[in-house]
Amino acid sequence: MAHEVRLPQWSMGMQDGQITRWLKAPGDPVADGEVIAEVESSKVASDLLADREGVFLCALVAVGDVVPVRTPLCLIGAPGERVDASSPAIAQGAAPVPPATPRPAPSTSSAAQVTPRARKLAVENNINLAQLRGSGPGGRIVEHDIEALIGQPRDETYSLTQRRGRIAERLLASLHGSAQLTLSREIDVTDLAVRRAALPFRAGWGDLIGYSVSRVLARHAPFNGTVEGDRVRASAIVNLGFAVALTDGLVTPVIHDAGSKSLRELAEMAAALVMRARSGTLRARDVDGGTFTLSNLGGHGIDAFTPIINPPQIAILGLGRVRELAQRDGTGIAWRQCMTVSLTFDHRVADGVPAAVFLQDLAQFVARPGNFEPA
Template structure:
C-alpha cells in the first residue's frame, strides 16, 4: 500500500508553497524521517521529511511549481510494490510509472502538445533545437507528432503561420516599446526588411504613439526580469499596504549612547557578548511594558493591546527582508536574548526559519547602523503599531554644560500608526527609550 506524500500544512496563513527541490529521485529508496523535498513559503524554506519508508514514485510536482498545501505530490511505495492494483505497463521513461498512462491521444481530434499535464512538454530534440533557434516559446507549439510530442513540422508550421516581414532588432525594440504592430509595415530595407526609419515614420504618422518614441540610444532593456513571487511578492504587498493603509508618523530623537557603549564593553569584558540589537531589544522590553499602547495591533476596528511583548527583528537576507520574532522580550535576560537572536538571525539568513518563527510580532526593531545610516523613516510591519529604527552610533562633539565633549551619539527613529496612538504617547515612549539608552543604570530599577 503506497503512502501519499502531501505538502504539509504550515500554519494558518500558508495556502501555497513553492517546491524548491527533491532530495530523492523517482524510483530512489527513501527512509521515513529522511529529508525528501524542500519547499519555500513566503517566509521560509523548509525541508520536509518522508512520511514513510519505501520507493519514491509518481512524482507530480517539479521544482519551481506552486503547490497548495495538503495536496499529494508523490507516492512512497513498498520496494517490491510495482504499482497498486493491476495497471497497464508504463513506458519506462514516463514521468510517473506508478500512475496509469494517459490514454493515447487521438491525433485527429486532440492536440496535446502541452506535455503530460504536469508541466512537462514532450518535444523531439530536433524540434526543440529549431524552436530555440527561432526563440519560439514551446507552450505556443501545437503537437502532432508521435505520442503527442511536438516535432519539427510543428515548429515549421508555427514559423509559417508567424511569418511576416522581417525587422531589424533595433526597429523591433522601438516598435515593441511604442506598442506599434510592425507586421503591418512596408519595409524599406533590403528584402523588404522593416528598418528603424520605417518605424520612426510609422510612429510619426500615429501622433499619439509618437510621443513614446525615443532615440534608440535611450532604449533601455531589463538585464534581468525577476518575477515578483515568494518572499519578494510578500514584501511588496506588505510594504505597499503599510505605506497606503497606515497613518504613519516618524519621530526622531538623538540619544547619547556613551553609557550604552560602555555597558556593552563592560559586559564583553565579563564574558557576556551582546550586540547593540540585543541591548535595544532589552531596552524595548522594558519601555514597552511601561507604554503598552505602542505594543498593539489594529485588527479590523479593534485595537488589541498585547500582554506579551514579541519583537520582530528586521534581517537583511539574500532572499530579501525577513523579520524573525523574538518572543517575550521583557521576560528574558540579556544573555538569553543574545543567544536567541543569534540563532534566529542565522536561520533567517540560511532560509531555515519556520513560518511560526516569522509571525506573531507585536513591535519591530530595525537597525541600519552597520550601513552608516544615521536616521530613516522605517515602515510599520502591519498590523503592528510601531517600529523603531536605530541609526549608527557615532562619536560627536556635544555641549555638556559649557564644554564641548566627545560623546557616542545615536539617532532613533520611531514610526507609529497615528490611527492607534497619538503623538503624545508615542513621543513619551521614545523619550523613555532615549532615557534608557542614556542612563543604562535605570534598566536595573
C-alpha cells in the same frame, strides 16, 4: 490527531505565499526539522520545515496556489493514521490535494539538503552537487556554496514582477492600510558604550536597544500589539521581531516574551535566530506572533531612516549608527556618542505625544547603564 503545518509569516509585510514544490507524498516519513516543501513569498524563497516527527498524511494546498499566512498547508500524523474529515482544516473546507511528484534536484545526492536558491543556481550553472558538502547545518548546501564554485562575477537579469514587484506590493499595502507617522530623536549611548565593552559576552547595539524596548514597552501598551480588521489587540507581552537581511530578501525572526529574558539570553537567542535565518532553517514558531519590530541599519552607516510598519503590527523602531556629536557641557563642549532612533507607528491607534513619551522613556532607560545587568 493530525497536526496542521501552517504557512509562517517569514518576512516583513508578508501576507501570502505560493507553494512551488512539495517534497513529500502521502505516507512518507517526516523528521522534525526536515524540509517538506518550497514556498515563495513576498521577500524570500523559503523552505517549509516540519515542526514534528511523523508521517506526511496529505497536502491541503496545491503547487502554484497562493494562500494567506497561517493557512494550513498539510497534515502530519502518526504511522497508520488516516486523514480525518473532522480535522479543523478539512472542516473549514480545505480538501486534500495530490502533491506534485517531487522533482529530483539536478545531480544531487538523496541525502543532501539544498536551499531553493542554491538548487536554482546549480541548475543555471550546470553544477553537480552529488559530491558537494555544504556549509550550512548538517552539510546543508546554501547559495554561498554555489556562488563560490561559480567563482566569477556575472550579470543578472530577472523579472521585476517576480522579485521586487511583490515586495513593492506589500510595502504599498502597509502604507495604504494604515496612517503611518514617524518620530525621530537622538539618544545618548555614551555610558552604555562603556557598559557594553565591559560585558562578559557579545551583545550588539540591536541587542541592547531590543532589551531596552522590551522593558519600556510594558509602560506603553498602545505601541505593542496588532491591528486586526477594525480592532486593536494590545499584547500583554513583548514578542520582539527584528529584521534580518538575506541575499535574496528579508526575514523577521521573533524573540517571544522578550521582556522575561536577560540581556545575555536575548543576545544569544538573537544570534541563534540570525544563524537559522541565514541557513534557511527558521521554523514557523521562529517568525510567528511578533508584536513589535526593530530594523537596524546602523551597521551600514545610516544615521536615520523611515522604517515601514510590519503588518499587522502597530509600530516599528529604526536604529541608526552610533556617532560622536558635540554637546554643551557646562561652559564647555563634550563629545558624546549618540544614536538616532525613528519610531514609525499607526496614527489611528496612537497620537504623536504618546509616541514622543515612549521615545523619551527609551532614551532615559538607555542612559542608565545599571539597567543592563549581564546575568
